[in-house]
Amino acid sequence: MSVLASVRRFLGGGGGIVVGTAVMNACTFGFTIVAAGILGTADYGAFFALLNLLMVISVVNMGLQATAARRIVAEPASVGAIEHVILRVAYGTALAVGGALVVLSPAVVWLLQLDSLVPALVLAALAAPTTVMGAHVGILQGEKRWAELSWLYVLAGIPRIAGLVLLWVWPDESVALFGSGLGYVAPAFYGWWVLRRPRTDEDAAGSVAAPDGRSVLRESLNSAQALLAFFALANVDIVVARHVLSDHASGLYAVGLLVAKIMLYLPQFVVIVMFPSLATSHERRRAVVRGTTAIVGLGAACTLGVVLLAGVAADLLHSEKLAAVEDHLWLFAVLGTLLSITQLLVYATLARRGRRSIVLVWVALVVCVVAGSRTTGPTQLLAVMITVATVLTGALVVTSLRADVPADAGSVGGVVPAAPGAD
Template structure:
């Protein structure tokens, strides 16, 4: 079912990307291919926003195919630990998302400052990656204890993964802001495919938590290598003007603010598996982690919509329509995914690990609901970042606190999933209300100026 969903999303996404972003495809000189007139058909496709949709669908299929392989080879109890580590990796690497969002927004909104923005982002990216990696390594004994891992090595490998994952975010943000879809597509393709191939190969050699994380670590450096090669000529002369120094300071402040908002979202979308690991027994926590494979598939398969629309959401005159198109698309797709999961739950069970997870089969549709809610919530968070709004991170943080507090009271898999769904609904409603308020305020400001 998940692979059918991926194919349907990929096809619909390509059509959607063509429809809503046909005016923003701006191939750069660096993206051209000299192998023939216009390059190969594949390269021509990857230079477009439709190519981004396909690349991100392939990336997410590969990423979650790895989790499916891990779930099947490890079984519920041990897979619950791997799922917990992958969730923590998302939380630990949140600066990646902040760097990408800041770079994309600033370059799209103020292209005249692209040199100062690029230099600042790329320098800050490597510094932040090394600092975060060091912090994660120091915290590895705590991770070992929190997730009840078999050994400390798995937690150490998790900490090392933070470095390449963070670096990739800064590189992708520069490419996204310039709308250089070909190299960005190649970066995204190199995230998912190597993870399932290398990570799956490591698990076949040794089906342990440490092998899984070793495979993820090796695979995480491949997109960094591609991004570094793509940006190898993106060096600029020393920044000497006062304006450029102001731009660099503002970029750093925005990166910090964006990272906080995205940290809240990542925590809200990932900490439930950590809560499950602590309030449920190993088997139930493993079943919950298996159900979350459906959640992550529904969340990340249409993620291309956020990537493509974010530059438009950051541009005056395009923001409102971009948000509305995104909400309509994600809401419709989420509803279709819930219906598909309910009707094809047996097929979905095959892809999340087989009969070992049959106790959760009747509730897989509920995990699809979680994924649909999170996909809409993610778009609204990025809509807030596009306008540098402050309240977005506060509202999502309240959701995180509610998740930890109320989730810890759950005594079953179903109660925890329902609790998370209710919290997500409340946060989505609040963020939609915030968007409406911003829209009215903006209209009144324009009327007053006129």
Template sequence: MTTTTERASGAPGGPEGGRRLPDLRTLLRSSAGIAVAMAVMNVATYAFQMISARLLGPTEYGAVASLMALLMVVAVLQLGLQATGARRISAEPEHVGQIERMVLRVTYRAALGLGLLMLVLAPVVHQVLRLDSVVPAVLLAVSAVPLTIMGGQAGVLQGERRWFSLAGIYLAMGLGRVVVGTICIVVSPTESAAMLGVMIAMFAPAIVGWLALRRPGMHVRDSDRHSDQHTARRVVTETGSASLALLAFFVLSNLDIVVARNVLDDHDAGLYAAGLILTKAVLFLPQFVVVVAFPAMSTPAQRRRALLRSLFVVGLLGVGCTLGAWLLSGIAMVFVGGAEYSDVQSRLWVFAVLGTLLAMLQLLVYSVLARRGTKTTYLVWMAVVAMVALAGTVDELGTLVAVVVCIDAALFAALLGISLWRLKEPVPVEAQPTP
């Protein structure tokens, strides 16, 4: 049961007639709360980066930034677990009890295994990233454990459409990092202190997820229901496939900056990196659409409509961002580096287009995962190879952006065509359980 607040009629700025407004709890219980929570998480993550850069200085921050980039790669397993749990519960809610047990069992084992692997590799990370000591690498290994656990928990909550609890996980992820991380850096402005704050903060979303899963969701958990489709072995197999598909997208969306560092001079490579700040902003802005739409895309009766509607929303947001970058390029420059990067101002709208394409590609990749597609994800890896082959031959910033946009656009057209062909015959709603 939710509550509402009511403004008194005639109050300054209040709606006429005492119109009711939803309170924070009501908002977070709706899917709109996911948008708010993820926005807060992304802003908090950006704030932590800015605070770290200012308090640590270039040398120490460079090490922290490289460790955080490695943590993003490690997080691919977390995303794979989340996608697996959400898809299975959405597709077969009558087996939610068994799915939850299997997903969490695999999650805990995967988290422990990944943590031990990263611990063994800590000396390698220390040498490759040229850290002051092995301590930050060890802290990164420990951080991988709660991060992975959070993935399995979030997958169960997402599959059951428990948006309030899922929003709590995202809020704890963002706010915990910026608060605890900043405190640790203020006490000791070193890379070890920064990673200690990150490690401690990683336990916050895992604790929120654990508390949320102690209460049953909206689906009945019948311990007698059992299906051979939801054994631990099948969950592991699907998690591996999902993680590889997401890794392919992660590589594709981050490869161009590596190429730019190798084919452009230092000045143009810096301009390209500045433009990518806007690209990442446009990519992350509609992430809540993917989170909310994925359960529906995992349900045969709903997946076609969910995909088309979600693509429309993401595309609409992208068009708005692109127009804003074109018409208000001067304001956009404030967020991508300032006057020092003014040479890229005229091309900011192209970087917004690139971000829109990546956001829509991300949605299509999740659509493929939702219907258990595997072969189409090879197209993403083919796009990675094409980018290395084609983008590696250019030597101008504008040409590089054009090549990257064309490759992403071609991949988008191919995945969209395959998805619409696979979903051309909608499944009758009556044939599916009501989520």
């Protein structure tokens, strides 16, 4: 009985987030890999391009998430009022983004060289639940409702299995996008269900004035541009590789990047669990140190595993591409770990409403493009990415540790509502 109670406590706390994000990532990567075997080359290329565009659109989702979590942690006495405003902004934004993509669907067809308008319209339809899901995640994250949030992440993964069944019956890029998009639809409905509680007038008003919807939207868009900078940085090297390297060399670089992507998303649970503490002034410094240490420890262990098992994996899979890059895979693991730390520190910046630090991310992106365009081989490009990521990570660590502002009498719950732009 004590073992069962321990398991329940583990799953009801941060451990549930570990399990939930693991299920989500396994199903997401699994769907993409299996879809490659079902779809033809042209259809898979269109599907992958649509997924990348959806990822760019998802920065609005992430901006809402960061804003919701930060505001709830900052004003715990006004949870009901903040929920009300966040959801109202989320639904309005979801309709606006979805509607804009409907209008722009012919442009999407041209940009991605699609064969019809259907996949572009599917993309527009998925933009709405994707945006709403971000608000739900942020609210549950800010309230530290880890059990419900864990189930939301599970539902972001499991429905994709049903999507694979649909894809098997109708192998088409539109069906593939819809099947993958079930990982956004199901969590949106679940989030609505767990947050449907009735609000009394007292609950809706709270003890602090309700936030203004326009200020919530502005903060969300600012967070979205910061996250756009990070995800552009995390993905720019493959774009550069396609332009400066041969098809064969860029293909080998892409194989190595699979390891980097795994290392980027594997510690995702650390960012999720730590964010409420990052938004609290008296816990922020400790959260930055603990989060960074956790990611470094996990990254070091996985990098060692890559060193020991890369050759074995290449032999078992009979993969000539993997064998060609096996000596460098540990460097890709290092790159992924550095980017994961950067992601934590970007969220730490958003949690304190800092803006100047985000400029460093944009500068790093420009440096990667300029320096990367002068490389002539995969190893040189990888060296550029690791060097820039190392310098950026170090700068953000220093900035995050120095930016902590002591709580004063005007703070609520130990949170200081820093002025926008403060670092």
